[in-house]
Amino acid sequence: MEKGPNFKIIGNASEREKEKMTNEVSNSLFRHLESMPEDKRKRLEREEYQKSEKEIAVTGFANRKTNQLMQEVGVMPYDIPLENYHIVPSELYANEFGGGVGISYAMPQAAAFNAKYCRNNIVGFGLSVLHETLHLKGRLVIRAYEEEDGKTGKKLYRSGVSVLSPEFEKDHEHFLGLHEGIVSEIEKKSAKDLFGLPELEKEKKWIESDKAKELKKKISNEEGISEDDIMWVDMEGGNSWDIYYTEQRKVIDYLCSEMCKQFPEKFHNKDGAFKIFLKTHFTGKLIEIAKIIEETFGEGSFRLLGNMDKSKESGILHLEALKKARLRKLKAGSPNLF
Known part of the structure; x- marks a missing residue:
């Protein structure tokens, strides 16, 4: 098993500087705390929560599941250390990372989670850890560049299928919507395996009960969420967890469906198409x-697909645009490449 991600460094820095940076990144991948400012590091060490047995179990699952998927597509797997996952108080999370449930950082291979949403929902935490671990283990490319003072700087350039703008003053991320859609779809497909953990036996028994199914249906009707996307609901129905990026996943589902029609010998079903x-x-x-x-x-x-971001509106618009593109393609009667 690899010790860390097989990353690549590109850019206009000298080969010597790239080699130096490669060593620096390699050494810091699993020592991210040492690279933090001392005041922030001490606050994190002081305030982050110690993980429970169940939290440790689902974090281990995230590593195992992502490693399994990597091996299936011929990529060397590796484990991200338990200590690289941080569950922090809501106030600290808001101050350091903004809003949301979880966030990951590819270069130091670390992730942080908002205790407000995770500590009282082990299923939600497990799915969130899996989501961020998928981000961390996606393809990693770093751009090295010379700064005005002659020093060499570095910036994330590729993460999974996402491509960040090479213009440093811009933050546009090509294929961001596709990226989040892929990760969220894998998250959904993996939920059944998460419930298979011995540590989640009680949660599995509950979510498969008739009462839980009734609550899921109620939430689905009230909030307009597909029942299939609701992964968890508590006994009162007030604490639920659903898979995000619905519209982006609909785009991917449509892509896979039409790819099967275009290349029936290559893709026998949508799962086979999704594997690409x-x-x-x-x-x-x-x-x-x-x-x-x-x-x-x-x-x-494909360029059109690259412009889809992670907003609901963008997913809807790009699905319609792709449907129109498909219709034009069918009318043109272009032959298969394969």
Whole structure:
């Protein structure tokens, strides 16, 4: 098993500086606390919560599940240390990371989670850990560049299928919506395995009960969430957990469906088509999926997909645009590439 991610450094820095940076990044991947400012490090060490047995169990599951998926697509697996996952008080999370449930940082291979949402929902925490671990283990490419003072700086350039703008004053991230859709779809597909943990036997028994199913249906009707996307609901129905990025996942589902129609000999079902997206997430090699999508939806469709962000509106608009592109492609009667 690898000790860490197989990352790559690109950019206009000298080869000597790139080699030096490679060593620095390699050494810091699993020692992220040492690279933090002392005041922030001490506060984190003082305030973060010690993990419970169940929290340790679901974190271990996230490593095992992602390693299994990596091996399935021919990528060397590796474990992220337990101490790289931090559960912190809501106030600390808001001050350091903003809003939300969890956040990950690819270069130091670390993730933080908002205790407000995670400590009272072990299923939600487990799915969130899996989500962020998938982000951490996606393809990693770092851009090295010379700063005005002559020093060499570094910036994340590739993470999974996402491609960040090479212009440092811009924060645009190409394929961000696709990235989150892929990760969230894997998260959903893995939920059944999470409930298979011995430590979650009680949670599994409850969520499979008739009462839990009734509560899920009630939440689905009231909030307009698909029952299939609701992974957890407590006995009072007040604490639930659903899979995010619904519209982006609908886009991926449509892509897979049409890819099966375009290439029936290559893709026998949507799960088989989705495996191409899974593989691309871990390898970062966009050429294969780009060719398939362009042949299925027409020239320029892959670039169109790259513009989808993670908002609900963007997912809806891009699904409609891809449907129109597919119709034009079918009318044109272009032959298969494969």
